């Protein structure tokens with residue numbers, strides 16, 4: 001859909017104005033002194049976000065490929081959480097662009113191809129915006145990006161089946177810059193079980209354990225978001241490097257299978273890993289989760305009809321779906337709910353093992369008060385308001401991740417002389 005140039009410019013002006021305003025405006029009822037102090041801490045800090053799904057629309061949405069970009073999204077009056085201006089306002093130093101491969105590829109094939117497309121789309125963003133973005137693959141480069149006032153673009157694969165049961169492919173993904181891999185998405189596959197309960201391997205299969213060992217050897221972080229509880233524990237049994245949950249909540253606050261239970265929180269603390277708290281209302285809050293499930297069941301006939309109507313027009317479907325969901329609102333908690341999860345992890349595991357993993361542009365809604373990446377400082381404000389020290393806040397914002405990432409690099413260096421000769425899962429049971 002093309003709009004006239006003047007309309008686009010007007011819209012760009014309105015959006016850019018509102019983004020800047022939003023990034024500088026206190027939340028309603030906030031204490032002005034604490035807000036100013038929070039902004040100061042936030043701007044100085046290394047801020048790492050564990051999960052952003054913006055690469056998928058970069059590939060899927062039917063925009064002109066020459067202009068489709070995080071630098072241009074706002075011009076289309078888009079519903080996204082991320083663009084270059086929002087990145088700037090967010091204070092994010094390191095952003096993990098998600099190389100998300102749908103579980104549907106287990107039936108259709110094409111998992112590795114999909115990952116390749118998304119890696120290219122991500123790299124092209126950096127190539128198009130060299131003054132604002134830079135590609136990073138190490139903890140040291142994240143600190144360099146901060147000095148250069150750029151956003152570090154990192155990559156993580158979501159859905160371990162993207163390696164198509166090949167350690168050869170895993171090693172090549174590492175060479176292409178992938179620095180974490182979420183072992184599953186929502187469905188169980190040949191070597192790891194997902195959180196929804198389908199047991200195929202009773203956790204990690206022998207090959208799955210081999211994948212974890214090879215990730216340790218390479219220096220690719222193992223991500224336990226989306227996996228079953230048994231896989232979480234199997235990973236912790238096998239991994240000699242710190243692990244992450246790139247975008248999950250605490251099950252002690254919201255009882256969802258996507259969240260991390262207390263016993264695992266304690267084990268991740270011993271492992272030296274970091275649990276990066278997701279911003280998705282349905283993982284943050286039981287009431288949101290319940291109402292979302294009820295709504296999905298209620299609207300299923302209408303959504304099926306829209307899918308049929310827009311079967312050759314993904315953008316049209318997305319727009320129609322958004323309208324339908326907006327007309328049927330559910331309970332959405334305040335952004336302060338994110339800090340309830342941070343509090344819980346701090347209490348159960350310790351302040352050194354908690355971080356942020358927004359899931360921007362992978363979720364249909366964010367908590368109340370948060371419109372997109374530009375509002376990230378709200379989390380800093382709420383931590384400060386609750387009495388977190390500056391040092392504690394800096395740990396949550398990024399330093400905990402930096403420690404875990406640097407340690408994983410160190411573990412990899414210590415193992416690098418051990419050549420791993422093995423390759424593929426030859427026989428799939």
Ligand SMILES: [Zn+2]
Pocket residue numbers: 158225226247362
């Ligand atoms: Zn996810």
